Amino acid sequence: xxxxxxxxxxxxxxxGRADYAKGNRFGHLRDLARMxxxxxxxxxxxxxxxxxxxxxxxxxxxxxxxxxxxxxxLGALPLDRVERGYAFENSMLSLLNVERxxxxxxxxxxxxxTETSNMKLHRxxxxxxxxxxWMFLRRVFLRYVVYDVSPIAAYLGAxxxxxxxxxxxxxxxxxxxxxTGAPATSGTVLLAVLPLLMAFDLLxxxxxxxxxxxxxxxxxxxRVSEPDVPAxxxxxxxxxxxxAE
Numbered sequence: 001x002x003x004x005x006x007x008x009x010x011x012x013x014x015x016g017r018a019d020y021a022k023g024n025r026f027g028h029l030r031d032l033a034r035m036x037x038x039x040x041x042x043x044x045x046x047x048x049x050x051x052x053x054x055x056x057x058x059x060x061x062x063x064x065x066x067x068x069x070x071x072x073x074l075g076a077l078p079l080d081r082v083e084r085g086y087a088f089e090n091s092m093l094s095l096l097n098v099e100r101x102x103x104x105x106x107x108x109x110x111x112x113x114t115e116t117s118n119m120k121l122h123r124x125x126x127x128x129x130x131x132x133x134w135m136f137l138r139r140v141f142l143r144y145v146v147y148d149v150s151p152i153a154a155y156l157g158a159x160x161x162x163x164x165x166x167x168x169x170x171x172x173x174x175x176x177x178x179x180t181g182a183p184a185t186s187g188t189v190l191l192a193v194l195p196l197l198m199a200f201d202l203l204x205x206x207x208x209x210x211x212x213x214x215x216x217x218x219x220x221x222x223r224v225s226e227p228d229v230p231a232x233x234x235x236x237x238x239x240x241x242x243x244a245e
Contacts, residue, residue: 027107054093163199
């Protein structure tokens, strides 16, 4: 987390375009080669799951802890619900989405020295899915049921029920066919496959609607050059351009 990138991280906030900014080490391919391979692939997998859990589908490098937030956004979050440890970044995104705050992804190079990470990838991959599932369910319930009645919750609920029925029903009959040696009838196969196809369609609709509901970044209320960002915090004299039309 090189301080030289702090101005770029703060710029979307001081311009009024976003409420939360985070680093993205996947924007520089040359520097990305320095990232340890277990971190690289673990980050890719966790980023996809975090997109689903948080609702910020444009965000990448979800485990990047180099972040900045406005006082307004920070004051609106229930900080007692923010995860401690490696899931901190994921829970922040999930809670920000519930409050409909805009998030900016700021490209920055990956910097690794001679330090050794104490992260155990297998432990992280085992502990993260339950936490991400809980974040997803909490976000969907609060945003699409409590704060606003949305078909997204209905699609997810119906898709989950149909998919579960298809998997359980099909699995039981598949196991029975193996145990008895008698193949399942075409009607039984259809009764197992049809709910799965319907579930896939409903869940796909829910994801598409959720992507459309991602909080968008706003037009800037003013333009600030990156070198002048520190001046806005009392260091030097800022050069602020006229408000955007």
